[in-house]
Amino acid sequence: MLTQLQLDGNGPLHAQLTRALKQALESGQLGQGSRLPPTRFMSEQMGLSRNTVLAAYEQLRTEGYIDGRVGSGSYVTAPTRRPAEPAPATRLPAPNTFVARTRQHLDHQNLPGKAIPGVRFSLQYGSPYTNPALTTAWARELSHAALYTSPNYSWAQGLPELRQAISEYVLRRGVEASPDDVLIVAGTQQAMSLCARVLMEAGDPVAIEEPQYYATRSIMLAYGAHLQPVPVDEEGLQVDALPDVSSLGQAPRLICTTPSHQFPYGGTMPEARRAALLEYAHRHGSWVIEDDYDGEIRYDARPLSSLKSQDRHDRVIYVGTFSKMLFPSMRLGFMVVPRGLRKDFVAAKWMEDFGASAIDQAALANFMKSGAFDRHLRRSLVALRERRDALLEGLRQMSNGRLEFRDSQAGMHIPVWLKHRSREEGRQFIERARGMGLGLYSLSPYYLDPPDRAGLILGYAGLPVRDIELALEVLRRCLEVEYSARAH
Amino acid sequence: MLTQLQLDGNGPLHAQLTRALKQALESGQLGQGSRLPPTRFMSEQMGLSRNTVLAAYEQLRTEGYIDGRVGSGSYVTAPTRRPAEPAPATRLPAPNTFVARTRQHLDHQNLPGKAIPGVRFSLQYGSPYTNPALTTAWARELSHAALYTSPNYSWAQGLPELRQAISEYVLRRGVEASPDDVLIVAGTQQAMSLCARVLMEAGDPVAIEEPQYYATRSIMLAYGAHLQPVPVDEEGLQVDALPDVSSLGQAPRLICTTPSHQFPYGGTMPEARRAALLEYAHRHGSWVIEDDYDGEIRYDARPLSSLKSQDRHDRVIYVGTFSKMLFPSMRLGFMVVPRGLRKDFVAAKWMEDFGASAIDQAALANFMKSGAFDRHLRRSLVALRERRDALLEGLRQMSNGRLEFRDSQAGMHIPVWLKHRSREEGRQFIERARGMGLGLYSLSPYYLDPPDRAGLILGYAGLPVRDIELALEVLRRCLEVEYSARAH
Incomplete structure (x- = not known):
């Protein structure tokens, strides 16, 4: 009588079996008071492990569909229901003002702070200095x-x-x-x-x-x-x-x-x-x-x-x-x-x-x-200064008139512009760097009205000096490719 | 020249001294480039410990008001300012809609969940069962x-x-x-x-x-x-x-x-x-x-x-x-x-x-x-049931037709009404209980339109059975006073 049980292939097997059994209960295949097949029988019939069946029965028990104990049989207790009409896709009402504004302004694909996966070094702003x-x-x-x-x-x-x-x-x-x-x-x-x-x-x-x-x-x-x-x-x-x-x-x-x-x-x-x-x-x-x-x-x-x-x-x-x-x-x-x-x-x-x-x-x-916080602050300042120095020095060495940036006396990042390059070219530059294992991030999302220039925000707090040097080496190669391929 | 320094008596001494020195700087008593008194001298003049003075100077240094090192003298670096006109009381604009609605509906004095201080036992809803x-x-x-x-x-x-x-x-x-x-x-x-x-x-x-x-x-x-x-x-x-x-x-x-x-x-x-x-x-x-x-x-x-x-x-x-x-x-x-x-x-x-x-x-x-969470849940259920049983049993014993409540098969609290008592009488009852060391809480805040009845919400999750029994003993005495003093 339960030969029609179909698993839907979504999620754990016991959950699939629970769903299938509920359907049988609700469609009236199994009326109130009727007995569920013994777990061993069900296990063989469905080709599922006995533990899976036990888990599904236990779930139905928890939810009040069946009663009884393992060994003495499980009986349907819940009033069974006819299935509701097949659910139409949810009719979502128009979004309220807050949601409409959010959808308009928030670019889910481009949230800053989202790490680019799979890169070796990430010059991401917001990564902390920890030890x-x-x-x-x-x-x-x-x-x-x-x-x-x-x-x-x-x-x-x-x-x-x-x-x-x-x-x-x-x-x-x-x-x-x-x-x-x-x-x-x-x-x-x-x-x-x-x-x-x-x-x-x-x-x-x-x-x-x-x-x-x-x-x-x-x-x-x-x-x-x-x-x-x-x-x-x-x-x-x-x-x-x-x-x-x-x-x-x-x-x-x-x-x-x-x-x-x-x-x-x-x-x-x-x-x-x-x-x-x-x-x-x-x-x-x-x-x-x-x-x-x-x-x-x-x-x-x-x-x-x-x-x-x-x-x-x-x-x-x-x-x-x-x-x-x-x-x-x-x-x-x-x-x-x-x-x-x-x-x-x-x-x-x-x-x-x-x-x-x-x-x-x-x-x-x-x-x-x-006092532990103050000690950490002092230690951080020393380490951050070294990281900043390494980044600034590297940028100066590779700039060759192609980069625009200022000395930085504060914080944990340096904004850098690629000279003579459009925003779109900047996007491609970031993509190329990513292919070479270097995570770079655009300045554009930080503008309400982004300029048509290629800008980067280079965060250095999260990388030790040695990693910054390696990251800079990749950046230097990217710059070579970018500025040798086409005129400045 | 710094004889006018006045401490205002608020907060730590070094902060008071910092404020006083800033005032002197800003009022022009000490112009740019002038030298602050040596810390030892200042310490004697003001009757403050040398550490206090050092802390104040260090603060001024951090904020960029003074320069120099301990021992060789501290010099005023910041451009000094005339004090602004005495600040008028902040003109607060009219509250926005969110704030206006909040002020209208939120009773800061009566937030449920705020423990009554100084009571011995508190039948407060929301206290957790922990161990x-x-x-x-x-x-x-x-x-x-x-x-x-x-x-x-x-x-x-x-x-x-x-x-x-x-x-x-x-x-x-x-x-x-x-x-x-x-x-x-x-x-x-x-x-x-x-x-x-x-x-x-x-x-x-x-x-x-x-x-x-x-x-x-x-x-x-x-x-x-x-x-x-x-x-x-x-x-x-x-x-x-x-x-x-x-x-x-x-x-x-x-x-x-x-x-x-x-x-x-x-x-x-x-x-x-x-x-x-x-x-x-x-x-x-x-x-x-x-x-x-x-x-x-x-x-x-x-x-x-x-x-x-x-x-x-x-x-x-x-x-x-x-x-x-x-x-x-x-x-x-x-x-x-x-x-x-x-x-x-x-x-x-x-x-x-x-x-x-x-x-x-x-x-x-x-x-x-x-699995630790599940173990805790099971343990909680056993303990909570005991606490509920103790509370229900105690209420039944003392009710004598004066309390109205139902059996409770779920949760961590029991709503109880004092029969023939108004909301205001309920408030006084709670106050009296408080005077006897028992924290009770009214049901009224949970109504948009509270009925004119004395209702209590008795939370029992936070008290061991023995404490519930002691709390009930106080409650029983409060009831005796309440219902013997006046007719039902």
């Missing part, structure tokens, strides 16, 4: 925190001890924040997302650096920002190019900026420009989101304090991350929020996810408090 | 995962090995999902938040159980849902009370439901009602969000499969959490999303936070794969 000491220390901190942290719901704003550690940490960036001013988030990205939800309305003008961090642009667009790209130069955001409010009709609600190290163009915003930016924000009631992502990574000059440290009118939302100084899979970052906004930000964080993992937070708090 | 074995195992898993997980950015959709483990896990709830159908989120709350962003538009009707989970209601309201409360009875959501679409003018865009164990009222939705609910959703093109939060915790009957397992038209978004079966501070949950929506959900998750911590995910995947 075995950090890995071991972090494993120990997590294990310790798991033993001593409450398993219960924690504070949406963040664990008090981590907020305390961060309030001390940001002092060196000139930010005077009490632990109450700090909000723990799941990285810079969530900080931006919360800013969009809490501070702007769809249609609001939002000033953004051009080029800019791809993900920040995406989230602002998804929330309906009317983006106002502001050009950057060697000194970061060109503050005097901020929108003219009288002609725009409305001041930018938000100004997104990376004053310590403009991303990805490089450059640090000098004092005078900072003052002008704050003055603009104060005059027009704009909020400034300061993404201080590379604030501490300065090589040949002292870090300037953060913009937030100069903020006398509480216009700046300060955003920091541990993705760069520790590692990105950690998913912890923080914000320092003007007092009048704090409650709304904490509520938005609570509504999103109730707050970050208490164990992760406790581990990080202890890592900071013990 | 030393789980704690130790989890510490080991985290430590192991930290050593062997890539520190890099991970998949926004979730670690493949965790999605694989979950696709096997949900099979026992009747859900046939490939790892591709699974999205890892930061708990149920984020699942709800993503649903609101991806599936609805402000103003859309959203059907919600009354009573319902407070946080789900909050997030829907924050996104502008036009809530349609649907009453529940002993069998969960009253499907025939779902909005009449012809009179509403528009079908509910979402239907939020807890079919396995209605939260917080209790009760499991029977077959026929499930079929009717799916039929309604199919007919009207509504999405059903199935929060299967207690799906596996059944005591005296087999768990019914999930609603999702019956979903032939891809209308159900299935949401699961590890907060209940493991512990809430973990902040990991998952969704099984209809195929046509997957890309949009993954994009929304990527835009929110790039995905969950890879280490946490790897630890959980291994915990599930090794």
Whole structure:
């Protein structure tokens, strides 16, 4: 009576058998109270192992279709159903505004940060500098925190001890924040997302650096920002190019900026420009989101304090991350929020996810408090400087008038242009490098309106000096091919 | 010349001194190129330890205000500034729509899940069942995962090995999902938040159980849902009370439901009602969000499969959490999303936070794969049943016609009404219990429109049997006082 059982070939055999049996039950082949074939019999009939059959029966038992025990027979208990009409393909309704905007602006194929698989060396921005000491220390901190942290719901704003550690940490960036001013988030990205939800309305003008961090642009667009790209130069955001409010009709609600190290163009915003930016924000009631992502990574000059440290009118939302100084899979970052906004930000964080993992937070708090974080920072700076030096030196040697790049005194990447080459030629160049085992990444996705030039963002944090040298050797060969084949 | 330095008494002494020195620099007391007093002199003048002074100078150095080395003198380098006009109180603009809705609906003072401090026993819903074995195992898993997980950015959709483990896990709830159908989120709350962003538009009707989970209601309201409360009875959501679409003018865009164990009222939705609910959703093109939060915790009957397992038209978004079966501070949950929506959900998750911590995910995947999770589940069920039995038995003994509650075959809490008592009297009752060291929690926050009855939600997962008995003893005394003082 069960001769018609057909397996559909999808997934594990026991799941296939479970599905087939359910179909038989629902089609009425096996009515309520009837007995399923003994597992041994079924196993022979279907040519399946007895364990597979046992697993399928157990599944049906769990789901309440059958009753009884192995050995004494399994009986159909569930009311059997006629199968529903064959399911039509799901009629998906029109996407809502958020989804429509996302689909329009987010290029799933081209998300920066997605590693190119199968390459030997990847000059990818965002790969962290790590070392075995950090890995071991972090494993120990997590294990310790798991033993001593409450398993219960924690504070949406963040664990008090981590907020305390961060309030001390940001002092060196000139930010005077009490632990109450700090909000723990799941990285810079969530900080931006919360800013969009809490501070702007769809249609609001939002000033953004051009080029800019791809993900920040995406989230602002998804929330309906009317983006106002502001050009950057060697000194970061060109503050005097901020929108003219009288002609725009409305001041930018938000100004997104990376004053310590403009991303990805490089450059640090000098004092005078900072003052002008704050003055603009104060005059027009704009909020400034300061993404201080590379604030501490300065090589040949002292870090300037953060913009937030100069903020006398509480216009700046300060955003920091541990993705760069520790590692990105950690998913912890923080914000320092003007007092009048704090409650709304904490509520938005609570509504999103109730707050970050208490164990992760406790581990990080202890890592900071013990001094291990500072030791890691110092070690990182030494290693990163060596890597930067190796990359810069290699680029200088191979440039031969074909590359355009500047000295880089901060951060973990160098933007490089291929001279006399179009964006499309740049794409082909990246493809060729990939074929030779070298992962290169385009600057284009970081532009709202990409220039027709071939640009690369070379991240060096993740590669030891020796690997950088080997990567450079491949790059040099790619350049030879590119510029010998055709005229400059 | 620096005789005017005044410490403001806020925070660490070195920070106070740094602030005071900055003020002196900015007010022009110390011009560019001038020399700061030697640290020893400053230390004596101000009555501060030399280390404090050194820390302040170092801070100024880091921020670029001064130059030079200890011993040879510190010189003012930064261009000094006149102080800005005294900052006016920040002019906060009118809140945006999201914030306005949040402020209107979210009662910060009364967030459920906030523990009452200082009580001896807390019958709080949401406290997890944990034991030393789980704690130790989890510490080991985290430590192991930290050593062997890539520190890099991970998949926004979730670690493949965790999605694989979950696709096997949900099979026992009747859900046939490939790892591709699974999205890892930061708990149920984020699942709800993503649903609101991806599936609805402000103003859309959203059907919600009354009573319902407070946080789900909050997030829907924050996104502008036009809530349609649907009453529940002993069998969960009253499907025939779902909005009449012809009179509403528009079908509910979402239907939020807890079919396995209605939260917080209790009760499991029977077959026929499930079929009717799916039929309604199919007919009207509504999405059903199935929060299967207690799906596996059944005591005296087999768990019914999930609603999702019956979903032939891809209308159900299935949401699961590890907060209940493991512990809430973990902040990991998952969704099984209809195929046509997957890309949009993954994009929304990527835009929110790039995905969950890879280490946490790897630890959980291994915990599930090794069988440790199943062992913990079995152990939990035994312990939870004992706790439930102790609570139910105690309530029966003290009820004396004053309490109203039902047998409870699922989950980790029991809703209890105090007979003939108003909501306000219930509030006072809770306050009195608190004074006697017992943490009780009201049912009112779980209603959109709370009834004028005194209701409690008694969570028992977090207390060993002995503590439940002691808690019950306090509750009994509170009842004696309440019902002897005044007529029933």
